[in-house]
Amino acid sequence: MSERKIYAVPNVQTPNTPVRFDPEVCVGCNRCVEICPLDVFIPNPKKGAPPIVLHPEECWLCGVCVTECKNKGAISFIYPMPLKPRWRNKETGEVTQLK
Amino acid sequence: MGTWNEYIIDEGRPPEWPYPVKFGEERQVDVDVLVIGGGIAGCWAAISAARQGVKVALLEKGNTERSGSGGPGCDHWCNAPCNPLSRVDPDEWAEHMVDKPYCNGIGVEIQCRENYDTLLEMEQMGGKIRDTGDDFVGAEGRDEATKLMISPRYGRWSNSVLDPDFGTPGYNPPEKRNNVVIRVWGSTFKPALKKECQRLGVQIFDRVMGTSVLNEGGKQGARVVGATGINARTGEFLIFRAKAVIITTASAGSLWLMSMEHGAYSNMHARTTSGDGMAMAWRAGAELTCMEKAGSITTGTGIKHRWYTGAGDASYENVPIVDANGTKLPYGTQGWADAGTQVVPPALNEEIRKGIMSGKYELPFYGDFPAMKEIEARATWKLMLTEESTTKTMVNVMEEGGFDTSRDQIMSYKFLEGQVPPQWRNANNGGGILTDWDLKTTVDGLYAAGTTLYCPEDHSFCAATGRYAGRKAAAYVKAAPDVEICRAQVDKEKARVLAPTTRTSGIEWKELHSALTRVMQYFDSEFKTERLLKLGLEELDRVEAMASEHLYALDPHKLMRSLEDLSMIDHARMVLIAARERKASSARLGHNRIDYPAMDPPEWDKYITLKQVDGKVVLGELPPRFWGSMKEQYEAHNKDYSGVWKPEN
Numbered sequence: 001m002s003e004r005k006i007y008a009v010p011n012v013q014t015p016n017t018p019v020r021f022d023p024e025v026c027v028g029c030n031r032c033v034e035i036c037p038l039d040v041f042i043p044n045p046k047k048g049a050p051p052i053v054l055h056p057e058e059c060w061l062c063g064v065c066v067t068e069c070k071n072k073g074a075i076s077f078i079y080p081m082p083l084k085p086r087w088r089n090k091e092t093g094e095v096t097q098l099k
Numbered sequence: 100m101g102t103w104n105e106y107i108i109d110e111g112r113p114p115e116w117p118y119p120v121k122f123g124e125e126r127q128v129d130v131d132v133l134v135i136g137g138g139i140a141g142c143w144a145a146i147s148a149a150r151q152g153v154k155v156a157l158l159e160k161g162n163t164e165r166s167g168s169g170g171p172g173c174d175h176w177c178n179a180p181c182n183p184l185s186r187v188d189p190d191e192w193a194e195h196m197v198d199k200p201y202c203n204g205i206g207v208e209i210q211c212r213e214n215y216d217t218l219l220e221m222e223q224m225g226g227k228i229r230d231t232g233d234d235f236v237g238a239e240g241r242d243e244a245t246k247l248m249i250s251p252r253y254g255r256w257s258n259s260v261l262d263p264d265f266g267t268p269g270y271n272p273p274e275k276r277n278n279v280v281i282r283v284w285g286s287t288f289k290p291a292l293k294k295e296c297q298r299l300g301v302q303i304f305d306r307v308m309g310t311s312v313l314n315e316g317g318k319q320g321a322r323v324v325g326a327t328g329i330n331a332r333t334g335e336f337l338i339f340r341a342k343a344v345i346i347t348t349a350s351a352g353s354l355w356l357m358s359m360e361h362g363a364y365s366n367m368h369a370r371t372t373s374g375d376g377m378a379m380a381w382r383a384g385a386e387l388t389c390m391e392k393a394g395s396i397t398t399g400t401g402i403k404h405r406w407y408t409g410a411g412d413a414s415y416e417n418v419p420i421v422d423a424n425g426t427k428l429p430y431g432t433q434g435w436a437d438a439g440t441q442v443v444p445p446a447l448n449e450e451i452r453k454g455i456m457s458g459k460y461e462l463p464f465y466g467d468f469p470a471m472k473e474i475e476a477r478a479t480w481k482l483m484l485t486e487e488s489t490t491k492t493m494v495n496v497m498e499e500g501g502f503d504t505s506r507d508q509i510m511s512y513k514f515l516e517g518q519v520p521p522q523w524r525n526a527n528n529g530g531g532i533l534t535d536w537d538l539k540t541t542v543d544g545l546y547a548a549g550t551t552l553y554c555p556e557d558h559s560f561c562a563a564t565g566r567y568a569g570r571k572a573a574a575y576v577k578a579a580p581d582v583e584i585c586r587a588q589v590d591k592e593k594a595r596v597l598a599p600t601t602r603t604s605g606i607e608w609k610e611l612h613s614a615l616t617r618v619m620q621y622f623d624s625e626f627k628t629e630r631l632l633k634l635g636l637e638e639l640d641r642v643e644a645m646a647s648e649h650l651y652a653l654d655p656h657k658l659m660r661s662l663e664d665l666s667m668i669d670h671a672r673m674v675l676i677a678a679r680e681r682k683a684s685s686a687r688l689g690h691n692r693i694d695y696p697a698m699d700p701p702e703w704d705k706y707i708t709l710k711q712v713d714g715k716v717v718l719g720e721l722p723p724r725f726w727g728s729m730k731e732q733y734e735a736h737n738k739d740y741s742g743v744w745k746p747e748n
Contacts, residue, residue: 007107021101037161037170038369039306039331039656042117044106052114053101055656060369063492064165067286077492085493086510087502090469095510098500 013057015080019065021050026074032065041065050074116654121335122600125593130156130302131576132569133326133341135309135376138167139558140549140565141347142292143217147569148345149299150744153576155569156302156339158309158328160371160659163293168349168368168550173285173558174487175250176228178207181215184242184249184278190730192279196556197724200687200704201389203554204726205536206564208733210556214563216743218281221562223746225291227284238478239273239435240282248482250280251417251434265431273435282478285486285558306331308659309375310596312344312383312545317588319711320384323544324582327592329662334600334655336593340584342576345546345568346532347561348376351670354526355393355624357616373663374670376551380532381669385540386710388721389553390530390677392688393623416479419470420511423461435475455514463515465508476504526674528555529688533708536726536736537575538568541710544579546572553706598647599661605649608660614642615668623675628694632679636672643668673709680707680718 018040019032028048033041038058041051066077079085084098107113132148134141137159145157159166179185180192187195193211197204222228229246230236240249253276264270296303307328314321323344328337352368381387417434421427428451454460468476485494502509531553538546548568549561606614622635646665652658681688683695683703706721726732 004108005111007111009104009107012102012104017102019101035162035165037166037371039161042114045114045117050101052103052106054103054114056102058370058660060489061492062165062171062369062489063495064171066495067171067491068165077496079493079496085497085502087497087507088465088510089506090467090508091506096501096507098497098502 013055015059016056017053017078018056018059018061018080019053020076020078022073022076023050025071026050027071029070031068031070032075035064035068037062037064118332118655120655121330121333122597122655123336124334125336125338127338127340128156128302128304129340130154131341132156132343132345132572133339134158134345134347134569135312135326135328135379136167136346136348136549136551137161137163137293137303137305138347138349138549138561139169139173139289139292140551140561140568141167141345142289142296143562143565144345144347144546144548144569144572145296145301146292146299147566148573149296149301149569151570151573151577153573154302155299156304156341157296158304158307158326158339160306160308160331162305163296163303164290166371167289168372168488169285169558169561170289171286171488172486172491173283173288174483174490175252175557176214176218176281176283176559177252177557178210178279178559179215179218179281180211180277180279181213182218182247182278182281183245184247186275187277187279190733192277193729197729200685200699200723201392201554201706203552203556204724204729205534205538205732206552206555206560208726208729209538209567210560210563212563212733212737213567213740214559217559217562217566218283219743220566221288221291223744224295225287227287228281235474235478235482237474239475240278248282248478249276249278250282250483252280253277271435282482283486284482285488286491304328304330304337307337308662309346309348309379310662311588311592312346312379312542313584313588313592314383314542315582315585317585317591319382319713320542322582323383323542324584326379327589327596329596329655329658331655331659334597334658336596338584338589340582342579342582343544343546343572345548345565345572346376346380346540346551347547347549347565347568348374349550350374350377350529350531350555351526351667353612353616354667354671354674355616355619357613357620370660370663373666374526374551375663375666376547377531377673378666378669380540380542380545380547380551381673381711383542383545384711385542385545385547386533386708386719387530387553387673388533388706388708389688390673390709391681391690391707392526392529392554393674394525394528394689416483417471417475418466418468418479420464420513421467421470421508422464425467426460427467428460428464452514464511464513466511467508468504469506469508471504473505480504526670529553530673530677531555536732537571538564539571539575544575544582546575596658596662599650599652599658602649602651603653605651606645607651608657608664611642611646611650611661611664612667614645615639615664615671618642619671619674623671623678625691627678627690627692629679629682632675635675636679639668639672639675676709676716676718677707680709 131153180189189211193208313325325340349372351374352372532547546568548564618638708719
């Protein structure tokens with residue numbers, strides 16, 4: 001039985017998670033907040049904590065938040081499900097889709 | 100970690116708006132030249148004007164460091180016939196590029212004449228344009244002496260027209276290629292441009308959206324005296340007094356796309372690409388043209404930028420397209436082999452479609468990287484695709500996911516996604532602001548550059564026209580008398596801009612966006628008739644009336660998005676007015692009138708123009724090639740052009 005409190009919130013936007021933060025690596029420098037052309041993020045009120053993805057559905061998947069991040073692994077880019085590319089091993093014919 | 104809902108679960112409450120909210124507050128800034136839009140054209144305009152010694156401010160909705168369609172990167176510096184490896188005359192190449200209906204002859208001539216100088220200035224600022232690290236030794240097109248890398252994008256012809264000898268053996272030998280496109284490391288460009296703006300003292304206003312151009316005495320069509328803007332984080336209203344304003348925003352990328360959630364899925368452009376500058380120019384009384392032009396969004400349901408993955412319409416940069424059984428499709432390979440075109444000719448598309456129906460070709464198709472020479476596959480993957488805009492991240496993520504160019508073929512979505520559903524239309528690279536040879540609009544003191552111009556080209560077009568407009572605007576302000584802002588016009592604009600913040604319920608921006616795109620899908624789509632276009636205009640009036648009464652914005656960010664939608668209503672209106680005025684069909688304009696089915700009749704080979712005078716629409720027309728002799732006009736207007744900037748200045 002989950003002890004997580006359930007809040008009443010509207011449906012989440014789609015796509016919802018274009019990036020994920022690793023709180024162990026992210027130092028909350030907010031470089032991604034400043035560089036994002038769409039203002040997808042806002043700084044976390046808690047100093048040093050990863051930013052909040054406030055407008056995920058506005059993300060145009062340019063990836064500059066990841067490429068400009070100073071701490072590798074702090075932020076990873078996640079292609080939304082319908083966009084994940086597929087490729088085929090030419091020899092075996094096995095088709096792979098990006099996870 | 101990082102989502103809004105996770106924050107609520109952790110904290111038990113939503114975060115407060117993180118920036119000071121200043122709705123109603125205002126600030127005035129006085130400059131000589133104001134640039135609206137901090138993308139490629141805007142940065143170049145600001146730098147070029149500042150280098151002429153005038154005081155410059157630059158407005159940008161995002162962060163100038165990486166904003167705009169060219170912010171993440173750029174892989175091709177197209178139409179650079181002045182580069183030392185080119186085999187063509189710049190004026191002749193420019194003429195070739197506009198040897199088709201509905202082009203921007205002025206912009207293309209500027210691009211062909213000046214974009215190599217522009218590229219050398221990019222290098223001065225720290226942009227990488229040569230293979231100085233010898234990473235691609237052995238790649239075709241690489242020149243050891245200059246270390247420039249010519250792209251195979253164009254062979255003897257531009258990529259929008261099929262070479263008439265296409266398919267003839269040996270028709271595209273290396274010694275006959277024009278060498279007008281250069282491969283560049285464009286991901287280094289935008290940060291360098293911002294840094295140069297800062298070094299030159301350009302006042303950069305990041306996160307500020309331009310909302311209107313101000314006319315002398317508040318009179319539509321009168322000379323420019325400044326502009327207004329709104330901060331998208333604080334809501335502060337900004338008033339700029341300026342003798343010249345340069346509009347360098349883009350066109351509207353999502354005029355037919357109903358769901359913004361799907362914007363990034365099926366649109367090459369970011370939401371911020373909303374045509375604000377064109378709407379501002381329209382309201383200020385400037386003339387626009389080609390507004391009826393619309394293309395299809397060919398980057399559909401598959402992977403974004405799909406042709407940039409080597410699996411698109413025509414094969415991209417040497418990547419052959421094969422069917423499910425490995426049979427090479429007759430697409431022209433856009434590469435060294437046959438300089439095939441990017442745009443697939445309809446007859447070839449039909450041939451492939453018939454082949455699918457008869458079983459000759461089997462779906463899906465693949466981009467066959469393993470069939471390529473290793474160095475060419477690496478140059479395509481690691482240089483072209485890595486440096487092109489948003490694809491750097493795509494390349495990184497796919498490599499992390501195990502993709503290997505020596506082994507794997509990328510799946511193509513050509514034909515799987517169907518053939519151009521009506522809603523996948525796009526106003527980008529269509530209509531836009533009309534200018535003279537100084538890139539000045541029909542309103543005195545108002546200039547335009549980049550993709551806000553009618554029938555624009557690509558990254559280097561934006562860079563070269565931006566740089567040119569900055570130079571011309573600076574020369575203009577040096578001779579222009581002082582300007583005074585009309586307070587009544589400012590007050591009216593401020594009330595318009597802030598109106599959505601006075602409500603907390605009603606219609607929010609996404610519903611408004613859906614409403615206006617639905618109007619476009621229904622009334623300016625495949626089936627165009629006089630009646631439908633008239634209905635569309637009436638619908639837009641109703642949408643606008645509802646918005647003015649009910650549109651609400653809970654914070655400054657949502658206010659920016661709301662204002663973008665209001666810009667798009669004006670943009671949509673211009674499209675419908677022009678589409679209604681063109682009583683003929685046109686292949687080049689993507690304009691199919693059921694009631695006027697004749698395709699491109701000669702009497703309609705003309706540009707339809709539109710502007711507002713005292714709030715009334717005034718239509719006009721211009722003949723083909725109205726810009727005159729490109730060589731003569733360019734030279735007459737640029738006697739004082741001094742070439743590449745000398746940094747010691």
